[in-house]
Amino acid sequence: MDILLWRWSTAVQLTSAFMIAVFFVALSRSVRRPEVLWWKRAWIANLIALLVTLTFWVVQPGNAFAVRVVSGAYLAAKIAFVVMIIEGSGLVRLTSRQRWIGIALYGVAGGILLDSIMLLGLVLHGTLAIVFVAAAVVLVRRQKRRVVIWLAAGLTVRAAVALAEATAYAIANESLHTMWSAHARSFVAASSSFDTGAEWFLALGCVLVISERIQSELRDSNRELLAAQEDLRALADRDPLTGLANRRALPSILRAVQPAGAMFLFLDLDEFKEINDLHGHGVGDDCLREFAAALQACFRPDDAVVRYGGDEFVIVASGLDARAIDERLARLRGRLREAAFPRIAFSAGYSEMPPGGRPEEALRAADDAMYESRSASTSKRVLNPRRR
Secondary structure, three states: OOOOOOHHHHHHHHHHHHHHHHHHHHHHHHHHHHHHOOOOHHHHHHHHHHHHHHHHHHHOOOOHHHHHHHHHHHHHHHHHHHHHHHOOOOOOOOOHHHHHHHHHHHHHHHHHHHHOOOOOOOOHHHHHHHHHHHHHHHHHHOOOOOHHHHHHHHHHHHHHHHHHHHHHHHHHOOOOOOHHHHHHHHHHHHHHHHHHHHHHHHHHHHHHHHHHOOOOOOOOHHHHHHHHHHHHHHHHOEOOOOOOHHHHHHHHHHHHHHOEEEEEEEEEEOOOHHHHHHHHHHHHHHHHHHHHHHHHHHHOOOOOEEEEEEOOOEEEEEOOOOHHHHHHHHHEEEHHHEEEEEEEOOEEEEEEEEOOHHHHHHHHHHHHHHHHHHHHHHHHHHHHHHHH
16 A cells, blocks of 8 residues: 555656756746756756656666665765755855765765665655755845745745655654554655645745846846936036036926026127137137136036036026126126136126026026127227227
């Protein structure tokens, strides 16, 4: 009866192991991550261990050497499953030499020293229980994320089943003929079916960890892309020559001041073309930079200073009246008179936008006022040529 039960439970576990291995092989083709590769190898190793068991019971080798070879191969495949599950969890990093020498030594030692199925089961499942419990504890302590609880739970459940199996193998000694040993042997015969449920739970934990890590990396990448986008937008809205905001930034500035109202100033450098023609564009660029610095020094930090284009500048200032604007323009002219050669002169016009007004109209009115100021200044220079 126990033989039939063992065959049924082994067939169930073999079918399950095949399905899990195929799933991870397919997953590794679409998700190329180190942990997926390790878990694919682990489940393949688990399938190989079950195929070794199936071969043993089908072939029924008669000599002791063949039995020890099969036992060693089974142990090596099972310990490879354990090691690779742990490596996929990121808890240990072994070199290829360390890994395969350790697996081979475990299999060879087990094949030589363990001369019965009961002893082999006791050692194997005891090892699996100890390693998986330790891995679950370390995993929870190192990686304090909610999703690792699923993997830790899978490791714990698989360890609990292994511990129960190790206990059953210890009790199911052939030399004992008690009621408990008979029940233990029945449990051992059916244990593969319990392994199946625990392994599916462990596989689910692996999949959930992969899913969470991919989502976490996508979230990080999205944050980096948004930050890069903001940086690019800031660069695009910034004039590289003067460091001021440029015309692209003006719409957002106008939207910000429209509810409360603001003063709009339009400024244009006088005879800037002559500066470029007589002294070169390098001197012209220096003049633009110096004028931009003077604007920032004469107006408040919260006032928006914009290079509108070429030698035209716009200032949007909230909370200033016409008198305050005139004072700041006078301060600006005084600062520029102290500047180095060549002399920088400008024309300016301003208009006030009431709360809820139309920024475009206020900006256009300031531009018109600037041209009127320039025309008046030109007329004075024509009538009084000595002032030039």
